[in-house]
Amino acid sequence: MRIKQRELIAKRGEIYMMSGINKETTPLVMNERTWTIFVDPSYVDDKNKVQAELQAILGNQMITTWEKVWSNMENMYVEVAKNVNYDTVVKIKDANLKGVGRKETSRRVYPAGSLAAQVVGFINAEGVGTGIEGSLNKRLTGENGMLKTVTDVNSIPLSIGDDNVEIPAKDGENIVLTLDENIQRKVERVLKNSVDGSNGAAKSASALVMDPNSGKIWAMANYPTFDPAEYYKVTDSSLFTNRTTESAYEPASVCKPFTYAMAINEGKLDPDDSYYNYGYTKVGDRTMKNATGTENQVGKRTFREALDHSLNTGSIQALRSIGGENIPKTARTTMYDYLYNRFGLGHTTGVQLYEAAGKIYSPEEDEGNAVRYANMTFGQGMSLTMVQVAAGFSSVINGGKYYKPAIVAGTMKNGAFYEDDEPASVRDTVTPLTSSIMRGMLQEVRSVNGGKADKPGYNIGVKTGTAETYDESGKYTSNKTVVGAVGFGGSAKEGAMPEYVILVRVDGNTLLWGVSNAVPIFTEISNYMLEYLRIEPVN
Amino acid sequence: MPAYRTNYASRGTYSARGASSSSTWARNHNAVRHTPKVTLGPVSHTITVVLIVLLVGLIFLSQSAKVTDYDVAIAGTDTEIANLEAQRDALIVENAKITAAAADEERNEVASTMVNATAADFVKE
Numbered sequence: 146m147r148i149k150q151r152e153l154i155a156k157r158g159e160i161y162m163m164s165g166i167n168k169e170t171t172p173l174v175m176n177e178r179t180w181t182i183f184v185d186p187s188y189v190d191d192k193n194k195v196q197a198e199l200q201a202i203l204g205n206q207m208i209t210t211w212e213k214v215w216s217n218m219e220n221m222y223v224e225v226a227k228n229v230n231y232d233t234v235v236k237i238k239d240a241n242l243k244g245v246g247r248k249e250t251s252r253r254v255y256p257a258g259s260l261a262a263q264v265v266g267f268i269n270a271e272g273v274g275t276g277i278e279g280s281l282n283k284r285l286t287g288e289n290g291m292l293k294t295v296t297d298v299n300s301i302p303l304s305i306g307d308d309n310v311e312i313p314a315k316d317g318e319n320i321v322l323t324l325d326e327n328i329q330r331k332v333e334r335v336l337k338n339s340v341d342g343s344n345g346a347a348k349s350a351s352a353l354v355m356d357p358n359s360g361k362i363w364a365m366a367n368y369p370t371f372d373p374a375e376y377y378k379v380t381d382s383s384l385f386t387n388r389t390t391e392s393a394y395e396p397a398s399v400c401k402p403f404t405y406a407m408a409i410n411e412g413k414l415d416p417d418d419s420y421y422n423y424g425y426t427k428v429g430d431r432t433m434k435n436a437t438g439t440e441n442q443v444g445k446r447t448f449r450e451a452l453d454h455s456l457n458t459g460s461i462q463a464l465r466s467i468g469g470e471n472i473p474k475t476a477r478t479t480m481y482d483y484l485y486n487r488f489g490l491g492h493t494t495g496v497q498l499y500e501a502a503g504k505i506y507s508p509e510e511d512e513g514n515a516v517r518y519a520n521m522t523f524g525q526g527m528s529l530t531m532v533q534v535a536a537g538f539s540s541v542i543n544g545g546k547y548y549k550p551a552i553v554a555g556t557m558k559n560g561a562f563y564e565d566d567e568p569a570s571v572r573d574t575v576t577p578l579t580s581s582i583m584r585g586m587l588q589e590v591r592s593v594n595g596g597k598a599d600k601p602g603y604n605i606g607v608k609t610g611t612a613e614t615y616d617e618s619g620k621y622t623s624n625k626t627v628v629g630a631v632g633f634g635g636s637a638k639e640g641a642m643p644e645y646v647i648l649v650r651v652d653g654n655t656l657l658w659g660v661s662n663a664v665p666i667f668t669e670i671s672n673y674m675l676e677y678l679r680i681e682p683v684n
Numbered sequence: 685m686p687a688y689r690t691n692y693a694s695r696g697t698y699s700a701r702g703a704s705s706s707s708t709w710a711r712n713h714n715a716v717r718h719t720p721k722v723t724l725g726p727v728s729h730t731i732t733v734v735l736i737v738l739l740v741g742l743i744f745l746s747q748s749a750k751v752t753d754y755d756v757a758i759a760g761t762d763t764e765i766a767n768l769e770a771q772r773d774a775l776i777v778e779n780a781k782i783t784a785a786a787a788d789e790e791r792n793e794v795a796s797t798m799v800n801a802t803a804a805d806f807v808k809e
Contacts, residue, residue, distance in 0.1 A: 164787075171787070172780045178770050231774035256780035257788070301759045330788060 148308060149296050155287030157251070158317030160265060160277060161557055164326040166678065170562050171326050174265055174278075174373075177254040180234045180247045182226040186218045189244030199225065199245060202236045228252055253278075259372045261329055263387035264322070264365050264498070264552065267376045275385050277552070280498050281320060290314035319557035321564075323361040328354055328677065335669045336368035339651070339662075346655050347662060351388040353531050353648045354670060357539035357633060359568050360548030362496070362532075363645070364670075365389050388650065390496060393503035393528035397612035398436075398455045398659070399629045399648075400524030400534070402583055403490070405452060406541045407483040408463040410579040416449045416586055420462045428472065428519040433457055436611065437623075452586050453593045455609065460522035472515035477508035480518055487574040488537030489547060490529050496550040503529045524610055525621075534631060535648040537574070542584050542606065542633050542643050544577045546570035584633075584643070591632065594660060598668045599634075600675050602682025604641070607632030607667060609659030627652050630663035634671045637683040645674045 160174035182203065189195050196211050206226045214223050227250075229237075234247055253267070266276015274282050293310040294302040302309070336350040354364035371384045379385070386392055408414035424443045425434045435442070435456050442454050451459020461472075468476020484490045484505055491505030505527045506513035520526035532550050540547040549571050555564040575583075587606030591599070599605045610629040616622040629650045633643035647670050649663045657663075675682075724732065 171784070175777050175780055176773075177777045178773050231770050254777055254781075256777070256784040258784070260784075260788075297755075301755055303755055326787065 147296055148293060149300065149302075150291065150293040153290035153292050153312070153314040154251075155289050155314040156316040157253070158285040158287065159319045159557070160285075161319065161321040161562075162261070162324040162326050162329070163321070163554060168562065168564070170321055170557065172256050173261065173322065173324075175254050175256060176251050177230070179228040179230060179250050179252050181224055181250055182229055182234070182237060183222050183224045183246050183248065184214055185222060185244045185246060186215060186220050187244075188221070191243070195242050195245060198240050198242060199237070202233060202240065203229070206233070253374070255372075255374050257326070258374075259370050260326070260333065261322075261324055261365065262370045262373050263367045263385065264324065265373055266385070266387075267373050269376075275499070276387060277320065277322065277498065281553070284320065285317040287317035288315040321554045321557055321562060323363065323552055323554040324365060325363045328364040328674070329366060331673050331677075332364040332366045332670055333368065333370070335666055336366055339666050340368050343662070346653060346657060348652045348654045349388070350649070350651045350666065351531060352650070352666060352670065353389050353535045353646075354674065355535050355539060355550065355646045355648075357543040357643050357646045358546075358548070360536060360539070360550045361554065361568070362550055362552050365552070387498065389531040390498045390500045391530070393501045393530050394627055394650070395525050395527065395612045396529055396531075396534050396629055396631075396650075397524040397610035397627070398457075398460075399538075399608055399610035399631045400527075400529075401452060401455065401460045401522070401610075402538060402541050402587060402608055402631075403484060403488055404460045404463050404480075404522040405448065405586065406575050406579055406583050407480060408466050409582055410483075410575040411467050411479065413466040414448060414463055416452075416582060417447050418466075419445050419447045420451075420459065422446045422451065422456055422458050424458070426458045426461055428461065429514070429516045431516050431519075433461060433519060449586055449589060452608070453590050455523075457523045461519045464518065464522045472518055474508050477513060477515070477518045480521070481505065481507055481513070483574070484521070484527075484537075487547070487572065488533075488540060490533050490537055491527060492533075494530075494532055494536055494550050496532055497553045500532070501530050503527070503533060505529075525612060531648050531650055535646055538631050538633075538648070539646045540574040540580075542580060542587065542646070544642060545573050545575040545580045547572050547574050587632065595664055595668070598665075598672075600672050600682065602637055602684055603634055603675055603680065604637045604643070605632065605634045605671060606643075607664065609664055611657070611659045624656055625653055626657050628657045628659040628663045630659055630667040632667055632671065634674060634680075636680050638681075644678055644680060645671075647671055647674070 157176055159172060159176060161170040162173045163169070164171040184195065192215060200207070200211070203226045206229060208227055209223065209225055214225060237245065237247065255265070264276050266274055266278040268274040268278050268282065273279070278285065290312040291310065293308065295308050296302050332352050332354060336352055340347045340350050349367065349369060351367045352364065353362060355362050365387070367388050369384055371379045376385070405414070409416070422443055424440060425432050435458055439454050439456055442450070442456060446456065446459065448459055448463065464472055464476060464480060467479055485492065491503045493500040493502050505521070506517055517526045536548065536550045547570060548568055551568055553565065555562060557563070584604070584606055587608060588604055591605050591607040594607070594609070596605065608631055612627045613621040613623050614625045614627060627650065629648065631646070631648045633646045635641055635643040635645070647667050649666045651657055651662050651666070653662070
C-alpha cells in the first residue's frame with residue numbers, strides 16, 4: 146500500500162472568435178494533448194527491439210540519436226520525442242516495449258494558422274506573453290488541483306480509504322473574441338496584397354474594423370505577420386507587435402474630423418463658413434503649410450472645402466474659431482478636453498489587450514503651446530494608437546456616443562457561448578447634430594476623393610492622412626511617410642447610422658500617400674463589409 | 685406498564701437447572717478440580733498478547749490494502765475513459781483544423797475558384 150500524490154493541471158482556456166452574423170463561434174486557439182516519449186535504458190531488456198520498433202514508429206520525430214540513448218545504460222530517463230500526437234502514442238503503447246515510457250503534455254494549436262496572430266499572441270517558456278495570451282493570462286490559466294490516492298504496489302487506486310483526496314483543477318476560461326473570422330480573413334488578405342504589391346514601398350500595414358455602435362472590434366490585423374505555432378522561429382520581434390494597440394504614431398490628417406467636430410460642437414464654426422487660404426499660415430514663429438498638391442486651393446474656401454482637400458490652414462482656422470488668432474490657452478484647454486477627455490485620445494482605452502498610452506501634451510505643460518496645438522489640428526505633434534483613433538472617430542459619426550473598444554465578446558462553457566452584456570456608451574462626445582454634420586462633411590470628402598470606387602447606394606465617408614516621419618537627426622522628413630484612412634459605411638436610408646468604421650495605417654519605406662496607398666485598402670474592405678453585413682442599397 | 689413486564693413477573697417460580705444440581709452430587713461427575721501447574725508468566729503473557737495483536741494487525745493490513753475486483757475494474761475503466769477522451773480531443777482539434785482550412789478561401793480549392801457575385805437581390809420592405 147502506498148500513497149501517491151500528484152498535481153492536477155488546470156487546462157488552459159481556449160480562445161474563440163465569432164464566425165458570421167449569427168453569433169456562431171469558431172476556435173482560434175485550442176489545446177492538443179501531446180506526449181513526450183522517453184526511454185529508461187536501465188530497464189530495457191532488448192535494445193535492438195526497442196530501437197527498431199520505436200524508430201519505425203517515431204521516424205523523424207526523434208529528437209536525439211540512438212547512440213546518445215544507449216551511451217549510458219544507467220540512465221533512467223532519456224527523452225526521444227516530444228509533442229507526439231495521439232495516433233503515434235497509441236502505436237507505441239500497443240508495441241508494449243519494456244523500458245519505454247510516455248508522459249502526457251499539452252500544447253497550443255492554431256486551427257486557423259496565423260489568423261489574428263498579433264491579437265492572439267503566445268506565452269513563451271518564461272511565462273511572458275503577448276496578445277490575448279498575455280493580457281488575459283490570469284483568466285486563461287485557471288487553478289491547478291491535487292489528487293492524493295492510496296494504491297497497491299501495482300499503482301491501482303483503492304476505492305475505499307480515508308486518505309483519498311481530490312481537489313479538482315479549475316480550468317481556465319474559454320475566451321470568445323469579438324473578431325469575426327470572415328472579416329478578419331478578408332482584412333488580412335487585403336493588407337497582404339497591398340504590402341506585397343507595393344514593390345517594397347510599403348513596409349507594413351495594419352487595419353481595424355469596428356462596430357461604431359458598440360465598440361466591438363470585428364477585425365484587427367497587421368501585416369507582415371507570423372505563425373504563433375512557431376513564434377520561436379521569428380527573428381524580427383517587431384512582428385509580434387500589435388500595431389493597432391501597442392504602437393503610437395502621428396495619424397496626421399486622419400485627425401482633422403476631431404478638430405472640426407470640436408469647433409462645430411462648440412457652436413463656433415459652420416461648415417459653410419469660409420476663410421482665406423493663403424496656402425500657409427503663421428502660428429507664433431512658425432509658418433505652417435498645406436500639403437503639396439493643394440496649391441490650386443489658394444483663395445477663399447469654405448471649411449467643407451478645407452476638409453475635402455485636407456487643408457492644414459483650414460483645421461488651424463477651426464481651432465482659432467474657438468479662441469482667437471493666437472490660439473490662447475482657453476482654446477487649447479478646450480481642444481485638450483475634447484481630444485483627451487471626450488474622444489479618449491492620448492491614453493489607454495481599456496480594450497482587453499496590451500496598449501500604448503500615446504501622448505497629448507496638456508496646455509499646462511510647456512510643450513502644450515500654440516504651435517503644438519496648431520499642429521495637433523491636423524494630427525501631428527501628438528502620438529496616438531489606432532484603437533484610440535477608431536474609438537474616438539466612431540463617436541464622431543455615431544451620434545456622439547463613446548464606446549470603450551472591446552475585443553472580448555464573452556466566454557464558452559460546455560460548448561455554449563455566453564455573451565457578455567452589450568456594452569453601454571461611456572460618455573457623450575458631441576451632440577447628435579454635430580455628428581450628423583460631420584457625417585455629411587466626411588461623405589463629401591469621400592465623393593470628392595475616389596467615391597466612385599464605392600458600391601453605389603450607400604453612405605460612405607472617409608478622411609485620409611499622410612504623416613511625415615522623423616529622420617535620423619530627429620527632424621520631420623517627407624521621404625518616408627506613414628499614411629492612413631479612417632472612414633465609415635452604412636445604409637443611405639433616411640436617418641440610418643453608420644454600421645462599420647475602418648481605420649487603415651500603412652508604414653512606408655519611402656514616400657506614400659494616404660489617397661493612393663491607404664484608401665484602396667479602405668475601399669476594398671468597405672465594399673466587402675457592405676455585402677457581408679447585408680446592408681441594403683438605396684437607389 | 686407494558687404487558688410483557690407483567691408476564692415476566694409471573695415467571696417467578698422458575699428455578700435454574702444448575703441451582704438444583706449444585707445441591708446434589710450427580711453420578712460420574714468429577715469430584716476433584718484439576719488445576720494445571722504450568723502457568724504463563726507476565727513476560728510470556730505480554731509476548732503472547734503482542735503476537736496476537738501483530739497477527740490481527742497483519743491480517744487487517746493485508747486485507748484492507750488489497751485491491752478488490754472493483755478497484756481493478758475502476759482503474760481499467762478510468763484508463764479507458766482517459767484514452768477515449770484523448771482520442772476525442774485529438775478528433776476535435778483535427779476537425780477544427782479542417783473546418784478552418786475549408787473556411788479559408790486561399791486554402792480551399794472550391795472557394796478559391798468562386799467569383800464574386802455581380803449583383804445581389806435584397807428584400808424590399
